Amino acid sequence: MEDTPVRRAGPWQLLLLLPFVALLWLPFYNDVEPSFMGFPFFYWYQFLWVPLTSLIIYLVYRRVR
């Protein structure tokens, strides 16, 4: 489904795949350590990917609009 019109946004559109790789491959983050402010890694890593995903979408948005 990511076979979007690459001709318009160029390789920038591929950035949109990053959240999939980062969040669907569990061995990356299924750990307690390193914890941060009391949050085990599993949790703060997922929270961190929320703004990161917004940022990635913003970067691609600037290319396609």
Next chain:
Amino acid sequence: MNGDINWTALVVFILFFALVTVLGFFASRWKAGDLSQLHEWGLGGRRFGTWITWFLVGGDFYTAYTVIAVPAVVFATGAYGFFALPYTIVVYPIVFTIMPRLWAVSKKHNFLTSADFIEGRYGNRWLALAVAFTGILATMPYIALQLVGMQVVIGSLGIGGPGLAGEVPLIIAFLILALYTYSSGLRAPAMIAFVKDIMIYIVVIAAVAFIPIKLGGYAHVFQAAADAFTAKGGATGITLKSSQMVPFASLALGSALAAFMYPHTMTGVLSSSSGDVVRKNAMLLPAYTILLGLIALLGYMGIAAGVSVKSNTMVVPALFQAIFPDWFVGFSFAAIAIGALVPAAIMSIGAANLFTRNVWKPFVNPHIKPEGEATTAKLVSLVVKIGALVFIIADQAKFAIDLQLLGGVWIIQTFPAIVLGLYRTRLNPWALLIGWGTGMVVGTWMAYSTGTIKPVFALALGDTTYSVYIGILAGALNLVVAFVLSFVFKALGAGEGRDQTSAADYELASKSA
């Protein structure tokens, strides 16, 4: 459902509920349009800008049931319940990529539903009917679950109880909802969504700031949860067991693919005023995902606070009652109950649009006038809601939960026809229809195959068995069948249906070159 009425909480609760009721009826005058036209009643005249759409889709996608159910799963099983987070993150690159195209072609051809698009793109009303039928089927139990969310908080206030008389508060709340949806259409939930979302943000921020302080900090909350799961054993814990990784990831991905195929989310997208609004919302809606993650943590706070509940779904109300002062309990319960009204209204509108445009009009009354469409949709929205109410009063909540689970598996089966249709790959509509049917039957069978309804199916690959989300498996099968049969039909020279759309209809006008 004990007999002790919490009066302070109840008064605050009723005050906010009354405020929202007034708003709902006034909404018909907001951004005034001719409500006897279906695109006005059912899509708000496609007039909603970035912020309204943000509140509307946020209030619609992150439902009251979520506020109750996600912490309940986290309370019971731990990390596994957090699949909701990756799900509601990866959904946005998908929305950003696909939905502006759907918006553009729908605006151009005045499509009001996903099935309208299918009809226009493939010239096949049976495929459109299949998509409409799936949407309605998947939405009905979803509406019923919003009622479960409401029932839980009403019960916790001490009003309500066993028997039909105990359901009176729920019935009143739902009648109010049904009436203002009838009179104001999509404008009502759009307006109420502002109030609801602001209330939910206040509640959650208060909860995540205040509760851990009372419980000795986040490190302590996680430690208490980890200890409780160690004592409990089984597939629980604050990180995933290795056997849970594939189910976790496939549920997250499958749910994300399904999410914007539902009539209510689709309605939210199509009611935006431009494709750019849709794109901006893909960027801005993740703010709600932070909120959802914090809500999920309430499950751990429930463990740390040592609340004991008869049913896991009571954990959030029980936690609030244990920690918050009475007036804030009333405020937060009102937030959850109003949080049920917004999605329930939009879901019933989405289902009503589908029924009117893709069942009633093509198959029963082809000569229906525009006013007739709006009247039919209004009546159907009432019927849909009453159906959901009867379901819950008949104490079929468990069945509704099972059906909603299946609903995700079903709605994914519309993904190939809709999403491939937005790109150059145009498959044969009959091949897509057979693919859809295969996915529906096999997906339902897989879910029932172990005797109880399960979202995952054990797939043996070589020596290892993986439990994979059924939506993904059935959807993949659907896709394979659709592709293979398209080639077969092409070779046989079968008809492919008329396509009303052209490639340019899918592109948004570019602001800068």
